[in-house]
Amino acid sequence: MAIGVRDVADAAGVSVGTVSNVLNNPSLVAPATAQRVQSAIDELGFVRNDAARQLRAGRSRTIGLVVLEASNPFFADLARGAEERAYTDGLIVLTANSDDDAVREQVSLDMFQQQRVLGVVISPRADPVRIQRMQEQGTHVVLVERTTTDPTVSSVAVDNIAGGQLAVNHLVTTGRRRIAFVGGPTSIRQVSDRLIGATRAIGSQQGTTLQVVETTNMTVLEGRSAGESIVAMEPSERPDGVFAANDLLAIGVMQALRSGGISIPDDIALIGYDDIDFAMSTEVPLSSIRQPSRKLGHTAVDLLLARVADPDSPAQHIVFDPELAVRESTHSTTS
Amino acid sequence: MAIGVRDVADAAGVSVGTVSNVLNNPSLVAPATAQRVQSAIDELGFVRNDAARQLRAGRSRTIGLVVLEASNPFFADLARGAEERAYTDGLIVLTANSDDDAVREQVSLDMFQQQRVLGVVISPRADPVRIQRMQEQGTHVVLVERTTTDPTVSSVAVDNIAGGQLAVNHLVTTGRRRIAFVGGPTSIRQVSDRLIGATRAIGSQQGTTLQVVETTNMTVLEGRSAGESIVAMEPSERPDGVFAANDLLAIGVMQALRSGGISIPDDIALIGYDDIDFAMSTEVPLSSIRQPSRKLGHTAVDLLLARVADPDSPAQHIVFDPELAVRESTHSTTS
DNA sequence: CGATCGTTATGAATCGTTTCAATCCAATGT
DNA sequence: ACATTGGATTGAAACGATTCATAACGATCG
Structure with a gap:
């Protein structure tokens, strides 16, 4: 039922490696071959299996966002800003709302860790110890509207x-x-x-x-x-x-x-x-x-990606001034 | 860096299969062993890799939801309802907002397909042909507030x-x-x-x-x-x-x-x-x-899961009456 | 004409989990 | 004493894409 690279490769008369290259490093493939592979993809309706990609890559292309309330305009805008910023890097934002409930927040964070998200943007509660551990386990964290004594956690806030x-x-x-x-x-x-x-x-x-x-x-x-x-x-x-x-x-x-x-x-x-x-x-x-809620989301993702790119870079704390x-x-x- | 079942197995002195069973079929494992494995998990801070699970399982435990506007209370409630319903089945809802833009909607749908979501709940635009193809490729679809001539697509709406x-x-x-x-x-x-x-x-x-x-x-x-x-x-x-x-x-x-x-x-x-x-x-x-927006989300997921459970079941069209x-x-x- | 280089293409190994046939072992029955 | 049963455990195979060392090939050069 499901079409895989193997099927595409066979249909195009090339090896699986070449199909992968067409998808990820088109410059390595001769134009004629690439064209042939592309046709096979379209014809068979091949859809990449993200799970397999992630498994191999070791990490997803995903950012987790935990908000107190999705319907609250502040968070809605924050999410919007985060999505916009993430989109420019081809990343996707998974949004979970905790409803200000510590348990639901925990569940969401667990989920995000299992998904091996690049990092998490989170606003409320969040046990400092838990956050510390998440960072140790390689999941970066950016706090929104909440500072912490932990100097290794970045944060964004409005004054x-x-x-x-x-x-x-x-x-x-x-x-x-x-x-x-x-x-x-x-x-x-x-x-x-x-x-x-x-x-x-x-x-x-x-x-x-x-x-x-x-x-x-x-x-x-x-x-x-x-x-x-x-x-x-x-x-x-x-x-x-x-x-x-x-x-x-x-x-x-x-x-x-x-x-x-x-x-x-x-x-x-x-x-x-x-x-x-x-x-x-x-x-x-x-x-x-x-x-500036949207800008907040934007910046939160910025900080996150900065630390993903260089895990040893120092945590940053950015405070925005509100506007009249x-x-x-x-x-x-x-x- | 990353802890896997292998590490847990070694630490607990059992095989990887047993660790997996502790996680997925606890009844097959002797209580004492399960306890030992659990300790190892806690101690090492093992976090399951969802990508690997999904790869093996062939499908994710995820439902895609595409809304026109996340900040619109109608969709916020819809999403809430969908999440609640999904939660009872241990599923998670990925929400994407299309901003009423056909391109963004396409991108979101592609993404969901790559994630091998169980199905998609979607409200607007959506090229009927695309929907048809998605269903053929095994991604079920439920329409919200929009009927279609295609008899194989379920839908929910308010009158x-x-x-x-x-x-x-x-x-x-x-x-x-x-x-x-x-x-x-x-x-x-x-x-x-x-x-x-x-x-x-x-x-x-x-x-x-x-x-x-x-x-x-x-x-x-x-x-x-x-x-x-x-x-x-x-x-x-x-x-x-x-x-x-x-x-x-x-x-x-x-x-x-x-x-x-x-x-x-x-x-x-x-x-x-x-x-x-x-x-x-x-x-x-x-x-x-x-x-009844929340109920709408709830029901949409119901219909989706019904078809996941039995792909040959007929499409259903449910119309709710609004309340005064x-x-x-x-x-x-x-x- | 053989050596060398750059461009393309190959395919086996790999990621981490789950599955399942096979094995083990102690208890029970004859 | 031996066969049988069934609960507990094992470990190799499988999922599907990506990577990378290797090979194939034609062109260029000395």
Whole structure:
């Protein structure tokens, strides 16, 4: 049933070695012969057996990617970037989502090792010991959004502190003074970093204040109740600029403020984080902080391939700065 | 460097065959021996070479999935469903996104064939001839959201006509009579089917009318301008129920209507399609038609495995009915 | 004319696992 | 004491592509 190089060789009247050369080193084969072999391939419908290739080669042409959630736009873009980069080298990316479950992550990693992937790009959890061992066994690892003490592991990340600063500086630049941070729980690293950045920005600006409205999660609903609590404030205490730790919260805040008769951006400016697709489609288009997720994926694969090419090269840690996306929700007050 | 069965066998003082049996047929091995082998495996950090397994087995334990867009929630859920189903059989799903590009789709399919996947689940384009050939070469195919004349190819789909009927019937049931359909272009199959369903529902209900507001795409922005044109209508011509061909459009319509001082659902009831996460977070929670995407992925894998198990079994075509998700935007008029 | 060189082509060996016919051994039956 | 049974183990063959040392061949040169 299955057609192999042997069959192609027979059909073309050459040896198996020649068929292989047509496929992998065409320059070694006389054009006429190559043509004949190619015809045989087409005619018989020969499809290379990747398992056999890999076995011989000792490694696959594959990169493993473990994401927390495939449907999360951040990871979707990250994966996209990784695929694009891999594609230029003729590599393929296998994506597995762990759903933030340690067991599923383990299973995925085991799978990738069995497949002898060139390396793995992984974002979350991942027992440091496990990672160490993987590298010893020849599977390179690049961490996303997570640094480690292990100096032999490369990583890529975006600077959430810089993002927080960027957001608040922008609010201040557009004339806001009393800033509120909406987000939580602060046990989440990203959230606390963004808050640190916000605090830092406030500290470097005369006459500005920061208040924190903590939430229990990062949903539209929570944002709405945070917004309601802002509406309920004494007008004198009420902030004139709100920085939400993510866009969903920001959307909730926007809904509550507008229901409360507060104008955005005239009364209160509002900025979110993540720059989800939806940010530009809210009633007042939402300013946000954009993470270069695609570039992150791109770079992660770069780092991986660098270490594959030279296993002794030092691990690298690359941190990207997020970008500001200005929209109507933070336009300057119409004086 | 790499540890193989040979090394494990030596370390445990048994033959390679026994090691293999510990891994694949533990019942054939004496418990004491199995234990000894297992220790050697752990100690040496032996990791099976999947390429060699597959080569011997002649096929992989893998299913290929080609989606139009990984970030599209519909496909993300589909993939999720497929993975869940595959997982119970110890299979893994390789996901590739074609970005609706025929070339990329071809590349992905080639790749899957080289990997000797058990079969492929694919949604779009796909040259019928190619599919035919793939099946002849032993790679089974299941189509998603696309039927074909080829009787040997299985498929799964959701019934968009039924969805359109469901939406409009719901509007009528809640007391609406003058329905507007917002969507387009009708060259898209899904859109035209939903419209057909809407028309059919109207036809079976006395005293109801349907007008169509055609759009050029399915974005929030387009929805907003469609909504504005509704606001601009003579109150006597204005619909009292709007069925949007997707949730993004519906959200745009909602924004425009509310800005125009029209109350939802009191003045106009609104229902969307797809039931995206965001539907429940709009200012007035949006009713929608939910596609059982996860179940679709689940079933696609089912069909695939059925044919793998018995290649001579007939192709099956399964069509799911969508479900109604009722939220505030279609609550009955407060009489 | 024989030696030499470069281009093409060959095919046996190889990768690591699984499979399966053959072997071994202790226990049981006669 | 010998044959039989069946559970446990063995190890060589097989999967299919790639590699590489070797050979074949014609052309060029001294």
